[in-house]
Amino acid sequence: MNHQVAKSEVTSSSQKVWAIAVTIVLAILISVAIAYQFQISDPYTKTVLSLSGDPIRGHAIFQMNCAGCHGSRRGTQVGPSLTDVSQRKSRVGLIEQVTSGKTPPMPQFQPSPQAMADLLSYLESL
Template sequence: MDNQLTKPETLIQWIVLAILALLIAIPLAIFGVQMVQASDPYVKNVVSLTGNPVQGKAIFQINCAGCHGLEADGLVGPSLQAIPKRKSRYGLIHQVISGETPPMPKFQPSPQEMADLLSYLESL
């Protein structure tokens, strides 16, 4: 007897369904991660504040420029020019406070300092 799953039409249908499932699952997973991040009290506080890019630049020059360069164009650490095009606000906050990407140290700015730093990074 002919096995139904070995027919080319059936295999193509399964492949199409698997691709569709991935196309649906990936955005849902990303949305879910952002929802969890957005529920963090620190993150919620940071994104609710208006940052001052001038203050953010000062914070950057004191804490970040040693690795990322005075103009955030890279040195030991990568360039941060146009970083908001590559990372979300949540991703940037997590990157700064987590210390999960050695050699970048864990940095715990106040919510206002973080909002200022984000404002500066978004102005690059």
């Protein structure tokens, strides 16, 4: 009888731990979804995401504004390589990175929504 009670308590305890873990994971997922939705509700970001970008125009924007730090000239690259950057950051994350200026020495840069859509299109081709 005691063995069955102990086994029942272990099972109950395991179920409680499992329920807590599931609750925590769900809370994290909901928080991430809310944060992502908040970013997309930003009018600038929403507009950029609604536009089709031209990678050729995006390349020209990149050359004028980004290549000085993210270019491929040996020994002069200040910023990280942007090869496959769209696989490391979401479109919303890329917009935030470009426009925020939160990662010095990268300056804050707020291109028009169409120019940002063009730049995104180019970055996705790298």
